[in-house]
Amino acid sequence: xxxxxxxxxxxxxxxxxxxxxxxxxxxxxxxxxxxxxxxxxxxxxxxxxxxxxxxxxxxxxxxxxxxxxxxxxxxxxxxxxxxxxxxxxxxxxxxxxxxxxxxxxxxxxxxxxxxxxxxxxxxxxxxxxxxxxxxxxxxxxxxxxxxxxxxxxxxxxxxxxxxxxxxxxxxxxxxxxxxxxxxxxxxxxxxxxxxxxxxxxxxxxxxxxxxxxxxxxxxxxxxxxxxxxxxxxxxxxxxxxxxxxxxxxxxxxxxxxxxxxxxxxxxxxxxxxxxxxxxxxxxxxxxxxxxxxxxxxxxxxxxxxxxxxxxxxxxxxxxxxxxxxxxxxxxxxxxxxxxxxxxxxxxxxxxxxxxxxxxxx
Ligand code: TXA
Ligand code: MG
Numbered sequence: 633x634x635x636x637x638x639x640x641x642x643x644x645x646x647x648x649x650x651x652x653x654x655x656x657x658x659x660x661x662x663x664x665x666x667x668x669x670x671x672x673x674x675x676x677x678x679x680x681x682x683x684x685x686x687x688x689x690x691x692x693x694x695x696x697x698x699x700x701x702x703x704x705x706x707x708x709x710x711x712x713x714x715x716x717x718x719x720x721x722x723x724x725x726x727x728x729x730x731x732x733x734x735x736x737x738x739x740x741x742x743x744x745x746x747x748x749x750x751x752x753x754x755x756x757x758x759x760x761x762x763x764x765x766x767x768x769x770x771x772x773x774x775x776x777x778x779x780x781x782x783x784x785x786x787x788x789x790x791x792x793x794x795x796x797x798x799x800x801x802x803x804x805x806x807x808x809x810x811x812x813x814x815x816x817x818x819x820x821x822x823x824x825x826x827x828x829x830x831x832x833x834x835x836x837x838x839x840x841x842x843x844x845x846x847x848x849x850x851x852x853x854x855x856x857x858x859x860x861x862x863x864x865x866x867x868x869x870x871x872x873x874x875x876x877x878x879x880x881x882x883x884x885x886x887x888x889x890x891x892x893x894x895x896x897x898x899x900x901x902x903x904x905x906x907x908x909x910x911x912x913x914x915x916x917x918x919x920x921x922x923x924x925x926x927x928x929x930x931x932x933x934x935x936x937x938x939x940x941x942x943x944x945x946x947x948x949x950x951x952x953x954x955x956x957x958x959x960x961x962x963x964x965x966x967x968x969x970x971x972x973x974x975x976x977x978x979x980x981x982x983x984x985x986x987x988x989x990x991x992x993x
Contacts, residue, residue: 635786636795640754647761649794650675655682657771657785658758659799660750662723662807662825663778663948664785665694665768666793667758670704673735676767680737682792684774690740691767692725692808693747696759704745704765706731711837712813718834721751723808723825738767748808754799770807771796777869777948777983780805784952805945806975823975841974869983871951873904875962876989877980882910882937885965888989889915892963904930904959906950908937911965930957940967944976951983963989 646656653675656667668675670693680687705728712726730745739745759766770778773788782798809824820841832839878885893915896903932950935942967973
């Protein structure tokens with residue numbers, strides 16, 4: 633199959649392909665999604681094939697108006713209604729009781745369904761024009777970082793899907809927050825674009841998060857466990873080279889970076905660094921201009937520590953960029969877990985598979 637590369641003015645053509653049961657990758661504010669008609673199990677099956685995704689990992693259904701929820705769920709509890717009204721369109725996914733019309737390919741056999749309304753003009757117009765609920769996971773090969781640019785999608789899925797709509801870079805850059813809204817208290821299954829603090833300010837109920845990789849829990853659960861969000865048990869977001877995280881305060885991390893810098897200059901190891909502007913400035917002053925020449929180490933600058941949103945927005949692009957370099961080991965700076973920092977650290981921890989940098993590595 634030859635993948636069509638479509639521009640935003642060609643949404644009608646993309647919508648037609650969706651109606652015919654084909655797969656179309658499209659931009660959202662979080663990451664690019666790989667869409668199929670959510671009510672057509674054959675079309676949904678193609679998603680799993682194209683991504684190499686395990687069939688027990690359910691999909692998110694994308695809608696363009698709140699009223700479309702009714703056909704997908706048996707009940708919209710008051711808590712869910714409130715969250716939807718407050719944060720849709722936006723990077724929030726609600727897990728709700730599934731209606732029998734939702735194919736089991738979408739829910740992976742669970743009795744719940746995940747739904748969100750993306751805040752992106754192309755995504756919304758595509759869903760409206762197709763007149764369908766659109767099932768869409770992130771448009772990457774399973775295990776790869778989620779795509780935040782159209783060329784990331786082509787790299788992973790070229791000629792495996794019918795079309796890609798190029799809508800430029802995604803503004804949030806990290807996937808939606810997944811909230812289980814089936815019970816009396818909301819539970820964050822995956823932190824994302826809508827932060828813990830934003831949700832807490834909207835709910836009087838106690839808010840908890842079971843996001844793995846945080847607060848001393850493991851990043852990847854054993855595969856025989858059945859976690860509440862099935863996607864969490866799989867390796868994610870990983871670049872090809874092993875990734876290690878720096879720990880400690882920023883000052884402590886900078887000290888470690890300076891030692892790494894010395895080691896690289898002596899040994900010529902091909903180490904990649906994913907670090908903030910602030911850290912970059914300090915260590916580049918101390919090096920013999922080797923960094924400025926972009927030789928070794930291979931550096932992806934993450935943005936300023938003062939603006940974690942920027943760092944989150946560039947994370948997956950940076951992780952993918954390391955794959956195009958010679959780096960055979962990557963070391964990443966870590967950040968506070970407030971605001972979007974929680975989602976950022978969740979993705980970094982998963983990409984690192986819990987590996988922490990120490991000098992013996
Ligand atoms: O921002 C996003 O959410 C992007 C864009 C394309 O919308 N989509 C996305 O989809 O990240 P995906 O398939 O990569 O991640 C969906 C997550 C998985 O962790 C999955 O296990 C969880 O949502 N999920 C889906 N249905 C669920 C359900 N019924 N109960 C619990 N978790 C569910
Ligand atoms: Mg994904």
